[in-house]
Amino acid sequence: REKTVAEILSVRSFWILVAIFGLQITANLGVYSHIPIYAQDLGFSPIQASWIYSVAAFHAALGKVIFGKLLDIIAARRTLWISIACQGLGIVVIIFSQNIYTLLFSVMIMGLGxxxxxxxxxxxxxxxxxxxxxxxARGLSVPFMVPMQVISAPLSGWFYDVYGNYTLAFSINVVLCILAGFVVIFLKLPER
Structure with missing residues (x-):
């Protein structure tokens, strides 16, 4: 049966999904939008820095296939945790990257997630x-997720302007991934 807007908004899973994906996408936007600048700060050329988006995009496309298949094999909650873990781990590797290879590896992991x-x-x-x-339900979720997401990139830029590096900004985005992973614990989905 079709639910009303009020009924959808009263479902606990709605708010849990909004929190999970709002945090997850916010973390990524706060990092991806600054990777070329970060790479250039590490001493890489603009051309090397631009490769990063291509590598990330390829792995994001691959991630759609991989996680689509994982959804068929294991439960949605476990698949969510793996996706979020890839993103968080990728950001951690970015924070400690000192060469182009670890930077590319980190965006591969993040891209998959x-x-x-x-x-x-x-x-x-x-x-x-x-x-x-x-x-x-998806349409109703957007106004609740977008406010978090639109401040992410400018906030990372602001932290860079204030502190002269991305360490704090990217670390906050790791925390957002951890929070998203924690919220998954509370997600109860009907059996398929």
């Missing part, structure tokens, strides 16, 4: 709200 975000978001909302309410 980020690539899983959309299939996971759509699948978990579909599982939580069934096909009759999926579109409405």
């Amino acid at each position: 980020l690539g899983g975000t959309m299939p996971l978001m759509n699948s978990t909302f579909s599982i939580a709200f069934d096909n009759a309410n999926f579109g409405k």
